[in-house]
Amino acid sequence: xxxxxxxxxxxxLVLPASRSHADTTxxxxxxxxxxxxxxxxxxxxxxxxxxxxxxxxxxxRAAVVIGALHDGMLFARDDHLLFIQQPDGSYADxxxxxxxxxxxxxxxxxxxxxxxxxxxxxxxLGSLQLFxxxxxxxxxxxxxxxxxHDPAALPALDKALAKETNPEVKRRMEQAKAAALLSAxxxxxxxxxxxxxxxxxxxxxxxRSLLSALAGQTGPVADAASAAVVSIDHVLxxxxxxxxxxxxxxxxxxxxxxxxxxxxxxxxxxxxNMAHGxxxxxxxYVTFVVQQLMHAYLPSLYGISLLIAVPxxxxxxxxxxxxxxxxxxxxxxxxxxxxxLATWGLSLVLQxxxxxLFGANNQQVDTPGWMSGAYQLGGLTLTWNRMYIILFxxxxxxxxxxxxxxxxxxxxxxxxxxxxxxxxxxxxxxPWIDALTFGLGSGIAGIAGxxxxxxxxxxxxxxxxxxxxxxxxxxxxxxxxxxGTTLGALTLGIVNKFLEPIAGAVLAKIVVLVLLILFVxxxxxxxxxxxxxxxxx
Amino acid sequence: MAxxxxxxxxxxxxxxxxxxxxxxxxxxxxxxxxxxxxxxTGGTIKVGILHSLSGTMAISETTLKDxxxxxxxxxxxxxxxxxxxxxxxxxDPASNWPxxxxxxxxxxxxxxxxxxxxxxxxxxxxxxxxxxxxxxxILFYPVQYEGQECSRNVFYTGAAxxxxxxxxxxxxxxENKVKRWVLAGTDYVYPRTTNQILEAYxxxxxxxxxxxxxxxxxxxxxxxxxxxxxxxxxxxxxxxTAVVSTINGDANVPFYKELGNQGIKATDIPVVAFSVGEExxxxxxxxxxxxxxxAWNYFESVDTKxxxxxxxxxxxxxxxxxxxxxxxxxxxxxxFNMWVKGxxxxxxxxxxxxxxxxxxxxxxxxxxxxxxxxxxxxxxxPVLIGEIQPDGQFNIVSExxxxxxxxxxxxxxxxxxxxxxxxxxxxxxxxxxVKTGTCTAxxxx
Numbered sequence: 008x009x010x011x012x013x014x015x016x017x018x019x020l021v022l023p024a025s026r027s028h029a030d031t032t033x034x035x036x037x038x039x040x041x042x043x044x045x046x047x048x049x050x051x052x053x054x055x056x057x058x059x060x061x062x063x064x065x066x067x068r069a070a071v072v073i074g075a076l077h078d079g080m081l082f083a084r085d086d087h088l089l090f091i092q093q094p095d096g097s098y099a100d101x102x103x104x105x106x107x108x109x110x111x112x113x114x115x116x117x118x119x120x121x122x123x124x125x126x127x128x129x130x131x132l133g134s135l136q137l138f139x140x141x142x143x144x145x146x147x148x149x150x151x152x153x154x155x156h157d158p159a160a161l162p163a164l165d166k167a168l169a170k171e172t173n174p175e176v177k178r179r180m181e182q183a184k185a186a187a188l189l190s191a192x193x194x195x196x197x198x199x200x201x202x203x204x205x206x207x208x209x210x211x212x213x214x215r216s217l218l219s220a221l222a223g224q225t226g227p228v229a230d231a232a233s234a235a236v237v238s239i240d241h242v243l244x245x246x247x248x249x250x251x252x253x254x255x256x257x258x259x260x261x262x263x264x265x266x267x268x269x270x271x272x273x274x275x276x277x278x279x280n281m282a283h284g285x286x287x288x289x290x291x292y293v294t295f296v297v298q299q300l301m302h303a304y305l306p307s308l309y310g311i312s313l314l315i316a317v318p319x320x321x322x323x324x325x326x327x328x329x330x331x332x333x334x335x336x337x338x339x340x341x342x343x344x345x346x347x348l349a350t351w352g353l354s355l356v357l358q359x360x361x362x363x364l365f366g367a368n369n370q371q372v373d374t375p376g377w378m379s380g381a382y383q384l385g386g387l388t389l390t391w392n393r394m395y396i397i398l399f400x401x402x403x404x405x406x407x408x409x410x411x412x413x414x415x416x417x418x419x420x421x422x423x424x425x426x427x428x429x430x431x432x433x434x435x436x437x438p439w440i441d442a443l444t445f446g447l448g449s450g451i452a453g454i455a456g457x458x459x460x461x462x463x464x465x466x467x468x469x470x471x472x473x474x475x476x477x478x479x480x481x482x483x484x485x486x487x488x489x490x491g492t493t494l495g496a497l498t499l500g501i502v503n504k505f506l507e508p509i510a511g512a513v514l515a516k517i518v519v520l521v522l523l524i525l526f527v528x529x530x531x532x533x534x535x536x537x538x539x540x541x542x543x544x
Numbered sequence: 545m546a547x548x549x550x551x552x553x554x555x556x557x558x559x560x561x562x563x564x565x566x567x568x569x570x571x572x573x574x575x576x577x578x579x580x581x582x583x584x585t586g587g588t589i590k591v592g593i594l595h596s597l598s599g600t601m602a603i604s605e606t607t608l609k610d611x612x613x614x615x616x617x618x619x620x621x622x623x624x625x626x627x628x629x630x631x632x633x634x635x636d637p638a639s640n641w642p643x644x645x646x647x648x649x650x651x652x653x654x655x656x657x658x659x660x661x662x663x664x665x666x667x668x669x670x671x672x673x674x675x676x677x678x679x680x681x682i683l684f685y686p687v688q689y690e691g692q693e694c695s696r697n698v699f700y701t702g703a704a705x706x707x708x709x710x711x712x713x714x715x716x717x718x719e720n721k722v723k724r725w726v727l728a729g730t731d732y733v734y735p736r737t738t739n740q741i742l743e744a745y746x747x748x749x750x751x752x753x754x755x756x757x758x759x760x761x762x763x764x765x766x767x768x769x770x771x772x773x774x775x776x777x778x779x780x781x782x783x784x785t786a787v788v789s790t791i792n793g794d795a796n797v798p799f800y801k802e803l804g805n806q807g808i809k810a811t812d813i814p815v816v817a818f819s820v821g822e823e824x825x826x827x828x829x830x831x832x833x834x835x836x837x838x839a840w841n842y843f844e845s846v847d848t849k850x851x852x853x854x855x856x857x858x859x860x861x862x863x864x865x866x867x868x869x870x871x872x873x874x875x876x877x878x879x880f881n882m883w884v885k886g887x888x889x890x891x892x893x894x895x896x897x898x899x900x901x902x903x904x905x906x907x908x909x910x911x912x913x914x915x916x917x918x919x920x921x922x923x924x925x926p927v928l929i930g931e932i933q934p935d936g937q938f939n940i941v942s943e944x945x946x947x948x949x950x951x952x953x954x955x956x957x958x959x960x961x962x963x964x965x966x967x968x969x970x971x972x973x974x975x976x977x978v979k980t981g982t983c984t985a986x987x988x989x
């Protein structure tokens with residue numbers, strides 16, 4: 008019964024259309040829908056074939072249908088008809104675009120895709136969008152064709168190239184053409200050599216990948232390709248050096264953020280605070296809560312939720328810090344061993360409290376759009392989230408230095424840590440200053456948590472991963488010196504990232520630790536030791 | 545300790561005591577929430593649950609404790625076992641490997657549990673193994689592992705390498721024509737052994753040594769910039785490249801974030817992971833991960849009646865409609881039902897009788913078939929390959945046609961290629977060398 012209805016439907020639909028490519032197009036549609044209903048690995052193959060046929064059919068609706076498939080909006084009904092889900096949740100017939108009012112969610116099944124189909128979709132959309140009216144779409148299309156380097160796109164590329172006026176898009180299209188030419192059969196040697204030259208000029212890893220596939224063969228084209236690979240490798244090597252420096256600075260900035268708060272609590276106050284990592288963790292959870300609240304009550308401002316989380320994290324972690332100082336630390340000044348044990352116990356308590364409140368699972372903290380992706384600078388890949396974290400780390404340290412140097416609170420902090428009795432004699436309420444100093448250090452740790460929520464797991468264990476590194480940085484840089492902390496963090500980051508490719512991540516960590524121990528043997532007070540009477544106090 | 549005493553003041557100890565008491569209090573609250581229906585008539589059968597509820601592994605293991613409590617509650621509603629109620633004994637080994645052994649000893653000799661369900665990491669299993677063998681206990685181990693082990697007292701309900709890793713590699717070779725392989729893992733026993741097996745397997749399949757890159761990272765690695773960019777570089781040699789990831793738990797989130805940020809799409813370099821399930825993805829924005837793969841024996845998205853019922857019960861039990869299910873949970877589901885059947889078959893909870901009765905027991909799994917317990921104490925399983933979807937679920941793209949029998953000793957590693965495990969009489973040996981005809985280890989009279 009279904010079949011007969013389907014046939015009738017088909018005839019009604021196809022008859023008035025009678026396009027020149029009707030045959031292949033209909034096959035493609037049928038293939039898509041039939042395989043959408045069969046769940047077996049082979050059905051993905053036929054979906055892929057359907058997409059490829061649609062792409063070359065010249066059917067005006069091909070781009071719409073493939074686009075819908077790409078977005079997961081293409082559905083099939085038992086009678087092999089395809090429907091596109093509209094933004095409002097209703098369905099429209101895929102062939103005609105006419106709304107199908109009688110179709111409900113229960114009638115249709117989504118057309119599933121896998122990686123092979125996804126590649127075919129990207130390639131198809133690429134060649135279909137080469138003629139898009141806006142330049143960014145065309146640029147994207149050219150890149151998609153470059154990635155797929157499918158010879159089937161060559162005619163479309165030629166046509167698009169003839170019409171293209173934007174020089175940047177044109178360059179991309181020429182590169183895409185070169186890539187497609189190299190994988191096409193029956194291309195003259197001159198054309199292939201020209202294609203190799205184009206790719207050599209592009210000179211990135213993708214071109215290297217295409218060229219090195221050729222380099223193994225024999226003949227003048229292969230020779231040119233091998234030469235090109237060698238020259239690209241030279242260029243890439245220089246870039247990779249710069250890339251390592253960037254990675255090092257980036258790791259250093261993370262270490263710096265994590266250690267900046269400790270530089271206050273441990274460096275300035277001399278409290279061995281093993282619960283420092285948990286202050287970072289609390290900051291990350293504040294970020295999570297802020298995002299959840301904003302998602303529920305202020306969705307319009309969700310994009311800047313991180314900016315709001317920064318002061319909130321500072322206040323919450325700082326508040327916890329003040330409470331901890333008043334209730335625990337202040338009884339233990341001058342007794343490092345007890346402080347160490349008590350704060351370590353505190354760190355376990357804080358972890359368990361968070362675990363009981365939020366559960367042991369990771370919480371999802373979203374990365375806003377302006378922080379995801381990467382910026383390509385020549386051969387350098389600068390990921391946005393890391394870039395912002397580098398900037399943020401330096402801002403935080405600068406603000407911290409300014410606060411210590413130029414605010415009355417900073418003046419009192421320095422006074423109290425340098426000479427407690429004299430400061431007290433001058434009328435400073437030293438216990439209060441102690442609490443605020445500890446609160447400041449903890450608050451900075453909370454801010455670090457906001458940044459770390461972007462690159463690490465937001466889980467109760469977040470802090471543990473950073474506590475050792477933070478102490479390393481503070482000790483290496485010189486206890487009580489923010490400049491030392493900054494330089495120490497960057498040095499450790501860069502040394503680590505240069506060792507990693509040579510020694511592997513595990514060994515690199517060990518080597519850094521050994522180097523650090525040797526260094527501290529030679530200079531027990533770190534790179535920039537404090538001088539003067541404060542040291543003796 | 546004696547050295548510390550003069551330095552520690554009474555007051556300091558007091559504070560430490562407060563901290564310790566607080567931790568203990570939290571532990572007690574956790575234990576108190578477990579249902580202890582001890583007042584049932586005719587005594588109870590105790591079931592040990594040995595999963596970390598604190599520390600690094602709590603993220604994965606807490607869920608398994610919950611699923612065991614649910615299964616026990618359900619069994620009690622059905623009337624218990626052998627006319628007695630089941631009673632859960634929950635202990636917290638706190639992600640501390642030696643503590644696992646201590647707690648296991650306590651479960652068997654103090655609490656007298658009939659069977660224990662527990663452990664996640666291989667190192668924790670290795671730590672409790674001698675205890676279970678010495679005291680003749682029964683352990684059900686629910687996590688996919690590296691194989692190369694076959695103890696009389698352990699029932700391995702997770703996948704052996706040939707039930708997860710090898711089919712995944714086969715899939716990539718066939719479907720994506722992958723020629724170059726990155727084996728990336730966390731630096732401990734499971735990834736090292738799995739990669740050793742995979743390397744041997746790939747070489748056997750004709751992959752050149754130059755086309756295999758092996759990389760290890762420490763636990764909890766959070767800075768993946770260098771490694772991801774070296775993977776990208778390795779992938780630009782003109783051959784299709786894939787990453788086989790045995791990266792453990794927590795380190796996965798930053799790894800995938802870095803992949804997304806550096807723009808490595810699944811269509812360029814697919815990553816197939818053996819330790820990433822629905823639970824691990826719960827903390828990640830999965831949109832950039834679209835299409836990366838995972839190989840398991842169960843996915844929450846499996847479309848069967850049994851699975852839908854299980855998910856519904858799980859959500860009702862946890863009172864949280866967002867809780868996900870995952871592969872080790874299914875392993876506990878299968879293992880628990882096998883144990884129940886085994887005890888019923890044996891008519892007693894005596895370990896020797898139950899161990900013998902368990903072999904050959906077959907129970908429904910959640911993917912629409914039956915899993916059987918084989919003489920090598922491993923179970924038969926289907927192998928599923930799924931692609932990550934934007935909603936954090938997996939789209940199943942491949943399924944083995946039948947069930948796969950576990951190879952406890954890898955045939956691709958020279959030392960173990962002649963070994964088999966068979967705990968039926970008359971062989972009763974965990975590592976029998978078929979060439980020499982001798983039992984090399986794990987003989988039990």
